Amino acid sequence: MLEVKNLRVEIHGRPILDGLDLTVKAGEVAAIMGPNGSGKSTLSYVIAGKEDYEVTGGEILLDGENILELSPDERAAKGLFLAFQYPIEIPGVATMTFLKSALTALARQRGEKEPTTADFMRRVRAAAERLKIDQDMLKRPLNVGFSGGEKKRMEILQMALLEPRLAIMDETDSGLDIDALRVVAEGVNALRDPKRAFLVITHYQRLLNHIKPDTVHVMARGKIVRSGGPDLALELERNGYRDYAEAAA
Amino acid sequence: MTAHPLAAARTPAESALAEQFSAGQGALPLPEREAAFRAFSAKGLPTRRDEAWHYTDLRQRLTKIAPPADAPDDAAVRKARARVSSLVADVTHFVILDGRLVANLGSPPSEGVSIVSLGEDARAGRAAAPDLGANVDAVLALNGALAQGGAVIRIAPHAKLSAPIEIRHWGSERDARSIASRVAVEIGAGAKATIVEYFEGKAGDQRNAATILDIGADAKVEHVAVVEGEAALHLESLVAKLSQGASLSAFGFISGGELVRRQIFATLVGENAKLALNGLSLLGGRRHADTTLLVDHVAPHGESREFFKHVVADEATGVYQGKVVVEPGAQKTDGGMKSQAILLSPAAVMNNKPELEIFADDVVCGHGATVGALDREQLFYLRARGIPEAEAEAMLLEAFGFEAIERVGDEAMREILRGKARKWLADRAEAKP
Numbered sequence: 001m002l003e004v005k006n007l008r009v010e011i012h013g014r015p016i017l018d019g020l021d022l023t024v025k026a027g028e029v030a031a032i033m034g035p036n037g038s039g040k041s042t043l044s045y046v047i048a049g050k051e052d053y054e055v056t057g058g059e060i061l062l063d064g065e066n067i068l069e070l071s072p073d074e075r076a077a078k079g080l081f082l083a084f085q086y087p088i089e090i091p092g093v094a095t096m097t098f099l100k101s102a103l104t105a106l107a108r109q110r111g112e113k114e115p116t117t118a119d120f121m122r123r124v125r126a127a128a129e130r131l132k133i134d135q136d137m138l139k140r141p142l143n144v145g146f147s148g149g150e151k152k153r154m155e156i157l158q159m160a161l162l163e164p165r166l167a168i169m170d171e172t173d174s175g176l177d178i179d180a181l182r183v184v185a186e187g188v189n190a191l192r193d194p195k196r197a198f199l200v201i202t203h204y205q206r207l208l209n210h211i212k213p214d215t216v217h218v219m220a221r222g223k224i225v226r227s228g229g230p231d232l233a234l235e236l237e238r239n240g241y242r243d244y245a246e247a248a249a
Numbered sequence: 250m251t252a253h254p255l256a257a258a259r260t261p262a263e264s265a266l267a268e269q270f271s272a273g274q275g276a277l278p279l280p281e282r283e284a285a286f287r288a289f290s291a292k293g294l295p296t297r298r299d300e301a302w303h304y305t306d307l308r309q310r311l312t313k314i315a316p317p318a319d320a321p322d323d324a325a326v327r328k329a330r331a332r333v334s335s336l337v338a339d340v341t342h343f344v345i346l347d348g349r350l351v352a353n354l355g356s357p358p359s360e361g362v363s364i365v366s367l368g369e370d371a372r373a374g375r376a377a378a379p380d381l382g383a384n385v386d387a388v389l390a391l392n393g394a395l396a397q398g399g400a401v402i403r404i405a406p407h408a409k410l411s412a413p414i415e416i417r418h419w420g421s422e423r424d425a426r427s428i429a430s431r432v433a434v435e436i437g438a439g440a441k442a443t444i445v446e447y448f449e450g451k452a453g454d455q456r457n458a459a460t461i462l463d464i465g466a467d468a469k470v471e472h473v474a475v476v477e478g479e480a481a482l483h484l485e486s487l488v489a490k491l492s493q494g495a496s497l498s499a500f501g502f503i504s505g506g507e508l509v510r511r512q513i514f515a516t517l518v519g520e521n522a523k524l525a526l527n528g529l530s531l532l533g534g535r536r537h538a539d540t541t542l543l544v545d546h547v548a549p550h551g552e553s554r555e556f557f558k559h560v561v562a563d564e565a566t567g568v569y570q571g572k573v574v575v576e577p578g579a580q581k582t583d584g585g586m587k588s589q590a591i592l593l594s595p596a597a598v599m600n601n602k603p604e605l606e607i608f609a610d611d612v613v614c615g616h617g618a619t620v621g622a623l624d625r626e627q628l629f630y631l632r633a634r635g636i637p638e639a640e641a642e643a644m645l646l647e648a649f650g651f652e653a654i655e656r657v658g659d660e661a662m663r664e665i666l667r668g669k670a671r672k673w674l675a676d677r678a679e680a681k682p
């Protein structure tokens with residue numbers, strides 16, 4: 001489903017991703033772990049289409065199609081979703097208005113029928129209930145004044161509504177309390193599907209106890225330096241990243 | 250004539266204006282008109298050397314004066330009458346057509362409201378021409394000299410008007426004309442009123458409008474001005490005097506006019522007066538819109554808040570100058586000013602200049618002015634959810650503009666303004682390739 005080939009990315013002339021290769025298959029849950037600053041968020045932003053980065057080499061294929069030339073909204077229409085590490089506050093834009101605009105825009109771009117207001121309300125309410133999101137939160141401006149954990153839950157609510165084919169979750173677990181972590185993990189597990197893939201970026205084994213990954217990748221200095229099964233995460237939890245400090249150099 | 254009307258004329262436009270005056274144009278009583286013209290001709294049209302006009306050099310920009318508009322004929326009045334009948338019924342309407350208040354057009358004034366056409370009687374005329382001092386702004390002085398018509402509205406003490414008074418500044422079907430009009434409103438003590446002025450600009454028209462608000466003790470007034478259309482020139486002065494305990498909340502919406510200048514002169518003469526000046530400018534094309542405020546705190550315990558938002562696109566220019574003066578006697582003044590602009594194109598320009606002049610020691614005053622682009626992180630977030638760029642921009646701009654509109658007290662008016670802002674954004678999104 002996702003193939004990242006020899007991806008090189010710079011910001012202000014400084015290389016951040018340095019020939020990164022990564023493949024995620026349909027139905028797969030892939031985890032990426034790696035030290036702070038190794039480029040995990042950069043990778044997720046570049047896949048989602050953020051313009052601040054300069055891609056100097058390589059390609060990103062979604063179902064065989066190179067998406068590097070597509071705008072972020074076109075990528076979203078193709079089924080890409082990024083749950084932000086730091087969700088953005090947007091004062092003055094009501095959460096419900098935003099959700100409706102996103103669903104409508106995606107339906108339009110995909111040539112599907114736009115949801116009716118009643119249908120939309122029903123879907124939002126059901127998803128909010130599953131994720132234990134207070135209805136009052138939905139009445140507020142998008143993410144404004146939300147606690148760290150509330151913002152992360154709102155990301156998963158959006159994911160549940162937009163039904164992406166490839167979801168990238170950038171440290172969705174950080175900032176979540178133990179109960180919220182379980183709720184979010186259940187939300188993700190409910191979406192697991194042979195046609196859908198997840199790329200889960202995390203620092204902690206704890207999340208992976210709830211969302212069992214098929215593959216685990218270690219990222220260091222802008223590269224995937226090791227890939228393996230779920231056991232790799234346990235090994236990292238014990239040993240940290242010291243084995244990889246030199247590997248990428 | 251006590252002063253030779255042509256003495257000050259340095260440009261063809263100034264000569265043309267002097268000729269309009271010499272030809273006897275003007276609805277104010279002659280002594281007031283002459284005094285006003287003297288004040289104008291002493292200065293001439295403002296230039297960038299006048300601090301208050303620094304970003305809008307009127308003498309340079311105003312190369313030609315359109316012929317003055319004639320009083321509307323019967324056909325024009327009939328047309329206006331048909332339009333009035335389509336307006337919301339529970340609002341009191343007055344129509345100023347080609348600069349003249351048209352009698353019996355619009356609603357009969359509601360209980361506690363009286364309206365007299367400017368020029369109808371001398372007493373009303375004098376009420377509409379308060380002495381603004383020798384240092385009066387030249388454009389306001391010119392308005393006093395040349396106002397072809399307008400109205401004097403009196404709101405009785407303690408009258409609480411349930412519906413807004415709407416003044417529609419319309420033009421009849423004709424070639425480009427220059428129009429000058431003046432509305433004076435006397436708000437009695439303890440009264441409560443909302444006054445809305447819609448300025449509709451016809452292509453090529455040059456307008457000089459003035460509104461004089463004399464707000465009695467403890468009276469509460471809301472004023473909304475809407476500037477739309479394609480007038481070549483829209484000059485508008487709002488002069489407000491607030492007595493003790495009086496409050497004024499004024500809002501300006503600008504989306505039209507090629508060259509627009511809205512100037513507000515507010516004086517808090519009584520203690521505990523409360524002033525809020527707010528506005529939203531949505532500027533596209535090559536429009537130039539200048540909002541300049543002079544707030545003068547004369548009495549103690551006054552409060553003033555200014556809150557302006559500007560969206561400047563294409564090759565448009567926005568100007569905001571807000572000057573708050575706290576006179577030596579105005580202790581315990583509480584002032585706060587904010588002006589925020591978003592530029593949507595590299596050729597868009599915003600001149601944003603808040604200014605405080607404080608001569609009293611026990612005051613709280615602050616100001617902030619920002620000019621920036623749309624927040625890229627916010628845009629990316631919206632687009633990452635599938636919302637196309639133009640729509641994402643419109644969502645953020647709407648949120649930006651609505652924050653100013655929120656300050657309008659009248660909910661029906663807020664909804665009208667939101668609709669106008671939405672339309673501007675939608676038109677813009679549509680015009681984009």
Ligand SMILES: Nc1ncnc2c1ncn2[C@@H]1O[C@H](COP(=O)(O)OP(=O)(O)OP(=O)(O)O)[C@@H](O)[C@H]1O
Nearest residue numbers: 011016034035036037038039040041042043052085
């Ligand atoms: N906009 C930017 N400007 C300058 N440097 C940046 C920018 N974005 C990322 N970087 C740099 O790129 C490197 C990788 O950052 P990135 O956020 O991708 O790391 P990460 O692996 O997600 O880290 P963490 O685990 O702390 O979230 C860091 O050194 C960071 O400082």
Ligand SMILES: [Mg+2]
Nearest residue numbers: 040041042085
């Ligand atoms: Mg990160």
